[in-house]
Amino acid sequence: MLVVKKFGGTSVANKERIYNVANRCIEEYKKGNDVVVVLSAMGKYTDELITMAKDINENPPKREMDMLFTIGEQMSVALMAMAMANLGVPAISLNAFQVAMHTTSVYGNARLKRIDCERIRNELEQHKIVIITGFQGVNKYDDYTTLGRGGSDTTAVALAAALHADKCEIYTDVDGVYTADPRIVKTARKLDQVTYDEMLELATLGAGVLHNRSVELAKKYGVQLVVRSSLNTNEGTVVKEGHKMEKMIVSGVACDTDAARVAVIGVKDEPGVAFKLFNALAKANINIDMILQSVGREGTKDITFTCSTADADDAARIISDNMECQSIDVNKEVAKVSIVGAGMQTNAGVAAKMFEALYDANINIRMISTSEIRVTVLINEKNTERAMNAIHDKFDLGNVS
Amino acid sequence: MLVVKKFGGTSVANKERIYNVANRCIEEYKKGNDVVVVLSAMGKYTDELITMAKDINENPPKREMDMLFTIGEQMSVALMAMAMANLGVPAISLNAFQVAMHTTSVYGNARLKRIDCERIRNELEQHKIVIITGFQGVNKYDDYTTLGRGGSDTTAVALAAALHADKCEIYTDVDGVYTADPRIVKTARKLDQVTYDEMLELATLGAGVLHNRSVELAKKYGVQLVVRSSLNTNEGTVVKEGHKMEKMIVSGVACDTDAARVAVIGVKDEPGVAFKLFNALAKANINIDMILQSVGREGTKDITFTCSTADADDAARIISDNMECQSIDVNKEVAKVSIVGAGMQTNAGVAAKMFEALYDANINIRMISTSEIRVTVLINEKNTERAMNAIHDKFDLGNVS
Numbered sequence: 001m002l003v004v005k006k007f008g009g010t011s012v013a014n015k016e017r018i019y020n021v022a023n024r025c026i027e028e029y030k031k032g033n034d035v036v037v038v039l040s041a042m043g044k045y046t047d048e049l050i051t052m053a054k055d056i057n058e059n060p061p062k063r064e065m066d067m068l069f070t071i072g073e074q075m076s077v078a079l080m081a082m083a084m085a086n087l088g089v090p091a092i093s094l095n096a097f098q099v100a101m102h103t104t105s106v107y108g109n110a111r112l113k114r115i116d117c118e119r120i121r122n123e124l125e126q127h128k129i130v131i132i133t134g135f136q137g138v139n140k141y142d143d144y145t146t147l148g149r150g151g152s153d154t155t156a157v158a159l160a161a162a163l164h165a166d167k168c169e170i171y172t173d174v175d176g177v178y179t180a181d182p183r184i185v186k187t188a189r190k191l192d193q194v195t196y197d198e199m200l201e202l203a204t205l206g207a208g209v210l211h212n213r214s215v216e217l218a219k220k221y222g223v224q225l226v227v228r229s230s231l232n233t234n235e236g237t238v239v240k241e242g243h244k245m246e247k248m249i250v251s252g253v254a255c256d257t258d259a260a261r262v263a264v265i266g267v268k269d270e271p272g273v274a275f276k277l278f279n280a281l282a283k284a285n286i287n288i289d290m291i292l293q294s295v296g297r298e299g300t301k302d303i304t305f306t307c308s309t310a311d312a313d314d315a316a317r318i319i320s321d322n323m324e325c326q327s328i329d330v331n332k333e334v335a336k337v338s339i340v341g342a343g344m345q346t347n348a349g350v351a352a353k354m355f356e357a358l359y360d361a362n363i364n365i366r367m368i369s370t371s372e373i374r375v376t377v378l379i380n381e382k383n384t385e386r387a388m389n390a391i392h393d394k395f396d397l398g399n400v401s
Numbered sequence: 402m403l404v405v406k407k408f409g410g411t412s413v414a415n416k417e418r419i420y421n422v423a424n425r426c427i428e429e430y431k432k433g434n435d436v437v438v439v440l441s442a443m444g445k446y447t448d449e450l451i452t453m454a455k456d457i458n459e460n461p462p463k464r465e466m467d468m469l470f471t472i473g474e475q476m477s478v479a480l481m482a483m484a485m486a487n488l489g490v491p492a493i494s495l496n497a498f499q500v501a502m503h504t505t506s507v508y509g510n511a512r513l514k515r516i517d518c519e520r521i522r523n524e525l526e527q528h529k530i531v532i533i534t535g536f537q538g539v540n541k542y543d544d545y546t547t548l549g550r551g552g553s554d555t556t557a558v559a560l561a562a563a564l565h566a567d568k569c570e571i572y573t574d575v576d577g578v579y580t581a582d583p584r585i586v587k588t589a590r591k592l593d594q595v596t597y598d599e600m601l602e603l604a605t606l607g608a609g610v611l612h613n614r615s616v617e618l619a620k621k622y623g624v625q626l627v628v629r630s631s632l633n634t635n636e637g638t639v640v641k642e643g644h645k646m647e648k649m650i651v652s653g654v655a656c657d658t659d660a661a662r663v664a665v666i667g668v669k670d671e672p673g674v675a676f677k678l679f680n681a682l683a684k685a686n687i688n689i690d691m692i693l694q695s696v697g698r699e700g701t702k703d704i705t706f707t708c709s710t711a712d713a714d715d716a717a718r719i720i721s722d723n724m725e726c727q728s729i730d731v732n733k734e735v736a737k738v739s740i741v742g743a744g745m746q747t748n749a750g751v752a753a754k755m756f757e758a759l760y761d762a763n764i765n766i767r768m769i770s771t772s773e774i775r776v777t778v779l780i781n782e783k784n785t786e787r788a789m790n791a792i793h794d795k796f797d798l799g800n801v802s
Binding site: 015018052053055056057058060061063064065067068070071074075077078079081082083085086092093095097098119142143 | 416419453454456457458459461462464465466468469471472475476478479480482483484486487493494496498499520543544
């Protein structure tokens with residue numbers, strides 16, 4: 001069996017944890033399996049590199065930033081190979097050049113295009129544990145690139161796909177995917193499995209366990225993911241294709257407090273207004289989430305949308321620069337709360353049940369958005385915790401049905 | 402004109418110094434010259450990486466050690482490129498993979514074999530300052546290697562040779578090559594120029610300004626070297642082919658206190674004894690310097706040699722394991738003091754004058770060794786400073802003759 005194991009920065013933050021990871025990998029190796037390990041930079045080292053760069057140049061060229069970033073993972077993999085050697089197991093570290101992780105050219109946010117597997121297969125045939133730098137790639141100019149947020153997860157899934165691995169395990173500091181954030185909802189329960197689509201909705205909604213790009217990639221290539229803790233040997237959550245096995249309609253409640261609501265009041269009610277507005281924002285690379293358009297007063301209309309808190313002021317400025325409107329209102333004190341579940345597609349009344357839970361808790365809904373397997377509401381940020389608990393209880397997610 | 406400039410770790414140890422180097426390079430660039438910069442790791446960062454590795458594994462695999470080492474120079478070059486960008490000058494950093502610095506396979510002590518110049522030339526044609534990682538290479542397995550001590554000097558000289566550079570400037574924290582270490586001999590004087598051979602003898606003898614491998618390479622390819630300070634704009638010392646221009650017989654006095662004397666007393670006086678002894682040491686990678694063989698008592702002989710202090714005990718152990726002798730005596734409290742000068746070849750009495758200086762100062766000579774342009778004596782370490790000053794004065798090196 002070939003297993004790809006990915007460990008994040010906290011899992012390799014110090015000597016003790018490096019040895020913990022080394023031992024876990026060796027355990028797998030001693031079962032007779034081929035083991036490929038993907039690592040992030042140690043602890044907060046990437047942040048330290050950013051600080052170092054900003055001290056030299058407030059706006060460092062992205063190409064050079066990636067050149068600097070890649071040393072973080074190279075440090076992790078070299079030290080890990082040393083730890084495994086010390087434990088008497090043959091191991092070898094490889095960076096993006098050595099594997100050949102081909103990506104698009106975009107520095108800071110490249111996409112993986114192709115992985116050469118020859119070197120990895122050769123090392124595996126020599127019965128070595130192969131330790132690979134996550135997050136980084138090489139573009140057609142032979143320059144380092146990085147894959148953006150959650151990049152190491154993407155590296156792991158892409159390697160699992162390219163190597164036709166039997167399993168791709170993503171190790172984090174939580175036990176798996178929960179019905180809700182256990183820090184917010186005390187009765188939250190770990191799920192044994194979720195579908196790719198559910199995981200995608202959860203990832204997008206800030207559940208924070210897996211980045212959505214890695215889940216998309218896993219879905220595309222049918223890579224079976226396991227999300228589990230690096231701190232214990234609990235089973236974790238399996239992410240795979242298929243209908244839900246459990247008879248749960250809703251599998252989880254997620255929240256995202258990094259949301260702002262921008263209301264553009266009194267724009268002209270004529271064709272092309274929405275296009276003009278969102279095109280201007282797209283050009284500035286501002287990602288828009290929920291959109292709501294309503295009829296305004298005196299032949300005008302109001303357009304309201306949500307974006308990340310950091311982008312909200314930029315969005316307002318761009319809109320006032322590009323189009324006429326009566327006023328723009330920015331509210332950063334809002335949060336998105338969502339229920340996600342593959343079972344929702346075939347079950348009526350799920351959304352209504354969620355709204356009822358919020359009504360019972362006397363929480364006002366500002367906006368509503370739905371997909372086939374998700375219902376999201378925008379509420380005041382201060383109500384987040386109450387809302388999540390109310391919904392979690394209403395759907396009885398703490399108990400296996 | 403194409404100029405290669407190499408800056409050591411102390412020259413890029415912090416933000417201020419990075420900008421100092423950036424400005425010096427830009428000055429050259431603004432004269433209309435092509436500029437290639439070679440950098441070492443910042444300050445004591447390589448030592449920090451060693452500490453980091455040893456904490457994980459007391460004997461880290463050399464391949465992984467090189468994987469770890471190379472991040473030091475990559476950090477320097479990326480930050481330098483950011484500094485130059487901030488000063489409005491186009492610059493690009495390149496590592497050993499990107500340049501293609503092909504080396505032999507030996508980790509930790511590889512030799513440069515071939516440098517691909519295409520990428521560098523392309524970037525120079527686009528009027529960029531090209532900043533290259535010193536010390537590191539890539540072997541035929543596509544693994545990182547490092548060039549051992551003084552590796553960045555070697556990188557710079559090899560690049561200058563491959564690119565047919567007009568000049569190779571080695572920046573250090575001293576003004577150039579001196580007639581003696583100015584910290585020991587107050588009257589020491591900076592030399593305007595020395596020959597490759599003189600520089601080689603000085604480098605081998607621990608003058609510490611340039612590593613001998615880089616000087617050998619410069620001599621082989623006729624690369625004109627300039628040793629100068631990164632802290633001021635003084636002219637420095639030119640290292641080049643040719644007889645001495647100055648009418649100095651002796652150009653400098655050097656010392657090396659990292660020396661130990663190992664005396665092997667009473668070995669059998671029969672053929673093959675010296676071979677057996679030094680072959681056993683060579684197999685253990687112990688470098689031997691001065692060798693002296695003398696007739697011992699009762700059909701035996703004594704063999705005495707010097708090696709580095711760190712190797713002395715190992716050497717004694719290996720000898721006692723491999724051959725019969727009456728006793729082995731190790732003395733680490735010794736130092737080598739040498740005079741170097743191309744003019745010595747044609748001047749009789751130079752050695753005698755040196756011995757006279759030591760006699761006048763009442764310093765006992767333990768061993769003597771000579772080459773065509775060098776005389777070295779082994780003395781008690783505590784006499785080093787007095788010996789150097791006595792010799793320096795005797796030859797009147799403080800004054801231009």
